[in-house]
Amino acid sequence: MDYKSSLIQDGNPMENLEKQLICPICLELFTKPVVILPCQHNLCRKCANDIFQAANPYWTTRSGSVSMSGGRFRCPSCRHEVIMDRHGVYGLQRNLLVENIIDIYKQECSSRPLQKGSHPMCKEHEDEKINIYCLTCEVPTCSMCKVFGAHQACEVAPLQSVFQGQKENSHQVKEELSQKFDTLYAILDEKKSELLQRITQEQEEKLSFIESLIQQYREQLDKSSKLVETAIQSLDEPGGATFLLSAKQLIQSIVEASKGCQLGKTEQGFENMDYFTLDLEHIADALRAIDFGIEEDEEEFFEEEEVQEEEVSTEEKAEGHQ
Numbered sequence: 001m002d003y004k005s006s007l008i009q010d011g012n013p014m015e016n017l018e019k020q021l022i023c024p025i026c027l028e029l030f031t032k033p034v035v036i037l038p039c040q041h042n043l044c045r046k047c048a049n050d051i052f053q054a055a056n057p058y059w060t061t062r063s064g065s066v067s068m069s070g071g072r073f074r075c076p077s078c079r080h081e082v083i084m085d086r087h088g089v090y091g092l093q094r095n096l097l098v099e100n101i102i103d104i105y106k107q108e109c110s111s112r113p114l115q116k117g118s119h120p121m122c123k124e125h126e127d128e129k130i131n132i133y134c135l136t137c138e139v140p141t142c143s144m145c146k147v148f149g150a151h152q153a154c155e156v157a158p159l160q161s162v163f164q165g166q167k168e169n170s171h172q173v174k175e176e177l178s179q180k181f182d183t184l185y186a187i188l189d190e191k192k193s194e195l196l197q198r199i200t201q202e203q204e205e206k207l208s209f210i211e212s213l214i215q216q217y218r219e220q221l222d223k224s225s226k227l228v229e230t231a232i233q234s235l236d237e238p239g240g241a242t243f244l245l246s247a248k249q250l251i252q253s254i255v256e257a258s259k260g261c262q263l264g265k266t267e268q269g270f271e272n273m274d275y276f277t278l279d280l281e282h283i284a285d286a287l288r289a290i291d292f293g294i295e296e297d298e299e300e301f302f303e304e305e306e307v308q309e310e311e312v313s314t315e316e317k318a319e320g321h322q
Helices: 013-020 045-055 096-108 143-147 159-235 240-259 281-288 296-321
Strands: 033-036 041-044 071-074 081-084 132-134 139-141 156-158
Touching (some): 013 096, 033 096, 045 071, 045 143, 132 143, 156 159, 159 240
Antiparallel strands (some): 033 041, 132 156
C-alpha cells in the first residue's frame, strides 16, 4: 500500500512525526500498536487481528471453540509472511515505545484534538469511519474496504493529504491564472505605449513642419517689408536721374523676389489624424470569450452539431444539383 508517497512533504516536525505514527491499514494514529516479527513493522492490534482473521477464518478466537495451533500472517507493509502461534495476533509484542510517543504527541497536539465523532461512516462497513481516499476510483472510503472490500487493488491515501493537496492545487491554479492575466495586462500596456508613441511622433513631425513654415513666411515677410520701405524712399527722391537709376534696380529686385517666393504649404486636412483610429471590437469579443477549457461532454455536443451542419450542407448541395 503506497500511501506515504501522497503525504504532504514539509518541514513541520510534528507533521513529520505524525506520518511515522500512522497505521498503514486504518491510516490513523496507532491504537495499541503491535510489532510484526521479524520485519519489525507496526500495526494497530485491531487492524492486525482483522487481517489475521480474514486470512485464517477457521482459527479460534480467544473465546472460541475451534482449536488450531496457529496461523499465517502476511505483513501489509512488506508482504513478509509470519507464522503465528496459538495466541494469534494477541501473542505479538506490544510496542510500548510507540505508544508512549503517541501519548506525548497527543499532549503536544491537544490544541487540535482529533474529532472522531464528526467523521462520516462507511456504508459497507457501518462500524468503520471513512478515513482514506481511493485515488484510483476518486472516492472516500474506509480502511476495511481497502483491505477486504471493493478497493483492494486500488491506490489509496489519507483524507487529510488529499484535502491539503487539492487546496494547494486550487491555490496553484489561482496563481497561474493571475500570472496569465498579468502577462495579458503587460502586453496591453506595452501595445498602448507603442501606439501612443506613434501618435506623439506624428504630432511632433507636423508641429515641426508648421513651425518651419512659419519661420519661412516670417523671413519672406521681412524681405517684402524692406522692399516696400525702399520703394517708398525712392518715391521721395527729388533728382530725376537718381530716381530713375534706383527705380530700375528696385523694380528688378521686386520681380526677382516675387519669382523666388516658392514657400511650402499645408495640404487640406493636414491637421486631421483620424487615420490613427483603432477598431478593437473583435479584440474585445475575444477577451469576453476567455474561459476555461470546455468539458468532454460539451466537446462531444459541439462535434455533433458540426456533423449535423455538415450533413445539412451536403444535402442542400445535392438538392441544388438536381
